[in-house]
Amino acid sequence: MSKKNVLEDFLKDYLDRSLRLRFDICTCVDCRARMTELILKRVPAVFVDTDDPDYESKKNAAAKDNIRRTFDATNKVIEEVSLSGAHAGDADKEKAFDDLIERIKETRGIDFSSYHRGILKRRLALRLAATKCDSYVKYLKVLAGDPHEYDRLFDELTINVSEFFRDLEMWEKLKNIIGRLAADKKGRDQAVTVWSAACAGGEEPYSIAMTTRISGLGSAQVKILATDIDRQAIKAAMAGVYKSEKLIKVISKVRALMGCDIRDYFSPCGQDLHLAADIKAMVDFQWHDLVTSEYPTNSDIILCRNVFIYFTKPLQERVLDRFYRVLNNNGFLIIGKSETLAPEARVVFREFDIENKIYQKIG
Numbered sequence: 001m002s003k004k005n006v007l008e009d010f011l012k013d014y015l016d017r018s019l020r021l022r023f024d025i026c027t028c029v030d031c032r033a034r035m036t037e038l039i040l041k042r043v044p045a046v047f048v049d050t051d052d053p054d055y056e057s058k059k060n061a062a063a064k065d066n067i068r069r070t071f072d073a074t075n076k077v078i079e080e081v082s083l084s085g086a087h088a089g090d091a092d093k094e095k096a097f098d099d100l101i102e103r104i105k106e107t108r109g110i111d112f113s114s115y116h117r118g119i120l121k122r123r124l125a126l127r128l129a130a131t132k133c134d135s136y137v138k139y140l141k142v143l144a145g146d147p148h149e150y151d152r153l154f155d156e157l158t159i160n161v162s163e164f165f166r167d168l169e170m171w172e173k174l175k176n177i178i179g180r181l182a183a184d185k186k187g188r189d190q191a192v193t194v195w196s197a198a199c200a201g202g203e204e205p206y207s208i209a210m211t212t213r214i215s216g217l218g219s220a221q222v223k224i225l226a227t228d229i230d231r232q233a234i235k236a237a238m239a240g241v242y243k244s245e246k247l248i249k250v251i252s253k254v255r256a257l258m259g260c261d262i263r264d265y266f267s268p269c270g271q272d273l274h275l276a277a278d279i280k281a282m283v284d285f286q287w288h289d290l291v292t293s294e295y296p297t298n299s300d301i302i303l304c305r306n307v308f309i310y311f312t313k314p315l316q317e318r319v320l321d322r323f324y325r326v327l328n329n330n331g332f333l334i335i336g337k338s339e340t341l342a343p344e345a346r347v348v349f350r351e352f353d354i355e356n357k358i359y360q361k362i363g
Ligand SMILES: C[S@@+](CC[C@H](N)C(=O)[O-])C[C@H]1O[C@@H](n2cnc3c(N)ncnc32)[C@H](O)[C@@H]1O
Pocket: 158, 159, 160, 161, 162, 163, 166, 197, 198, 199, 200, 201, 204, 227, 228, 229, 230, 233, 288, 289, 290, 291, 304, 305, 306, 307, 336
């Protein structure tokens, strides 16, 4: 009979999930191994006999009991290890990089200076490779000679990857929150207002619209605003046409969790799926820059998922402060599953559902 720490796989999975969107730090094999080692030291082991008939249920119970501890340990360890893994920079290269960011700001009015440099550099590297440049200086010349290259660069830097019902469990919680708020507002003849900030190609706000429908509510009861800095992404979102493979992997999961077949909201057209007109009509799309634009007021729920990851801490704090100001009292803020809310923000946002990264405005 042998004993095994049943938390080991769970901790490794949790670390993998937390690192999935961390383009800003080194996540090489050595760094990951060091992180795993430290996390395993910090979360006390739970040993179970491998031939125990209740092995699986004990393993699941141990994971459930240790979510908070795992969350804290993982975040601390990632920060610690990534500090020691900082790479030395080359002063000229850094200067050329700054010039590039400044040039984008001057010519396109988009300020990437408070985004994580590591992420921007990784994305830029893709354009440098595509244009066969081996330095930022050469790439600046390409930009000067070809205005369309700005669009390609911008496309690369904004990263509009999204999914319908991304992080599925969160959607069931959101459905409950919308249902409760709508019931509360019904007597006052008011609608629940939801803002999908940084909505990419529309998968998130349309998932909100479908969730609203699944709850038996309509556009009179729930108003959805969706914004993004990327005009191309907004245009695509408004068209509401998606590749069928985008949907296939979530259909059965949404059915199992929410009892609804989301294919009912689409009609096939060749390789594509066209979103139903009434779902499209539920979402108001607008261009908006979280860094420089005025924020829309009176939201009951703000979803800003998988965006903070690109922002430096001071920018995150500025954006959070503005979300706090425009959220209605007791309103909800939802961030991405792999993101963390700066500790300072926890004074004004309480944890409502830590696993699904749902926070509630205090006050
Ligand atoms: C990875 S997508 C997230 C999409 C969606 N929220 C989700 O979680 O699936 C990030 C989006 O943030 C947008 N974005 C980046 N910087 C922004 C800014 N300053 N203001 C508004 N949107 C921004 C990008 O254009 C991109 O569409």
